[in-house]
Amino acid sequence: MNYFVIGYYALLIGASCLAAYYSVRSAFLLLFSLTLVSFIVGIVGGESALWTITICAGILALCIGTAYAFREFLVIVLWGEGSKAIKTAPLTATFGLFVIMTYAIAGIFAPIIAPYGEAEVIAGAFAPADENMLLGADQLGRDLFSRLVFGARNTVGIALLATTFAFVLGALAGLIAATLGGFFDNLMSRVVDVIMSVPSLIFALLLLSIMGTNAFVLIFIIAIIYAPRVFRLTRAVAGNVVVMDYIEAARLRGEGLWYLIRREILPNSTAPLIAEFGLEFCFVFLLVAGLSFLGLGIQPPTADWGSMVRENATLISFGEITPLFPAGAIALLTVAVNFVVDWMLFRSSGLKG
Template sequence: MKWLLPIWQSPWATRIAFLTIILFIAIALSAPWIAPYGLNDSVGDVWEPLSALHPFGTDSLGRDILSRLMFGGRITLLVAGSATLLAFIIGITFGFIASVSKGVLDQILSRINDLVMSVPTLILALVILAIVPINLFTLIILMAILDSTRVFRLAKSLSADIAVMEYVEMARLRGERTFWIVTHEILPNAIAPLISEFALRFAFAVLFLSALSFLGLGVQPPYADWGSLVRENKDGIIFGVPAALIPGVAIALLAFSVNAFADRFINQSSRFRKE
């Protein structure tokens, strides 16, 4: 995997993006121990300004925004990360199956995938969440299924391109089974673009989850994520209270960092494939 250059040899923008991602993950994992207050503790007046006691102020119910931002990051990263991982497992599995099987199975899987993709993702998610009980498990499964359609098309395209290579044909002539060809020939040569796409899909999942929570159909109390923090404090913007802007900045910063890191990864993997 020579395309994976050490982070310290990358440009400064990539290093900053990587460190930002690590910082978000570290804060989220250690939130129960480093957060000044509990997630739902009312510790002050409504929308208190930034102070030494409350570095990011308080929200619409007098809860410490810094503490809720830390705990909200745990839920945001957990749901977005789990949904993205599950989406790739589903998409890659069925994408490779469709590519190597051809025939009727390929047509069935491809048409089902096209059917799901034909409906705008947000609208389809809102319709489904208006019917089913909303919890973290439901959100992860729904987001994974909707996002797996994009992964399916990428995996199928990559597999189709690699399957016509000479080393794959040689493996077939040696009598290797389809499963062996997929796991030993196709997947290793598709891993670089898939990892790059994983980073981009994760950033999309963070934004998508935040949008659902902002609309009231995402993470529900007593849990909170960054999108729900924006929704809870959106009225403060009218009065010049920045409580809704702080989680919005966190969402934007995480999405920007992941995209910046993924872009560099894509460039590196593309350069090495050409060499």
């Protein structure tokens, strides 16, 4: 028994009693069940297990705190409709927004933030962390932290461009197919069927080995692979809008295709499209990282999270956690984007009125 363990239980039990006294049911149940679990974990795993629980709880509390503070900040900074929407947003969504903003800043200001250059060799291979290097060095002696920051720019930037391109391509084709119907619709749908029938990773590998690997080819290929999904969704969403009377009224007025799409159909299908954008971004992001891991994505010495995981993978067997940092960066962004997308889906599903 030491002071930490005594303090740990005293705090938990005290908090449970307070929650019970003020009859905050859910908080009490959470705290007290945590106390009970801690007894068992403490007996089995000893003091270190309790430390782990404390640290996890601390990180969670920090995340919640950040999300809460960031929400209040956004409510004040934004105006009108945006401020109103943020006010009712769940904490997960603002946490997601916060993470996305952090990544964006890291990507945009990478040269200023990173202490060393992207490909600068400053130490021995796999040098451990010291006061110069926050996270140590990679297999060639480059600063891992700097490469992580530059990686945000490359990986996220390419994923964003590829998703945008896929959306422009897929949504435009989907809208035109839904509006025109008939032959064009059939043609596009069959083309899409063909593309979708090929497994996406193999298709990407095939095209990349034919066309060579540079960033533009990568963006183009990923856009081709993901555009069909966007096409299908857009066509389905727009298909529901096209049958409305106001579209008939616009057609009878003699409006052209472009006006119909831009002014009548698109404004009524944006909500699901935005939500889909978030989801597709995650998939594209993972595909870029996956291709890099396989060696066919972004080419060295350009920093990229996927290839960083691969290059440092050998360290795992020595009990080092270095390769987990780029992997964690990928995971965190994916989760954050999904939090935001969930919130947008909730809003667009009409539950909020």
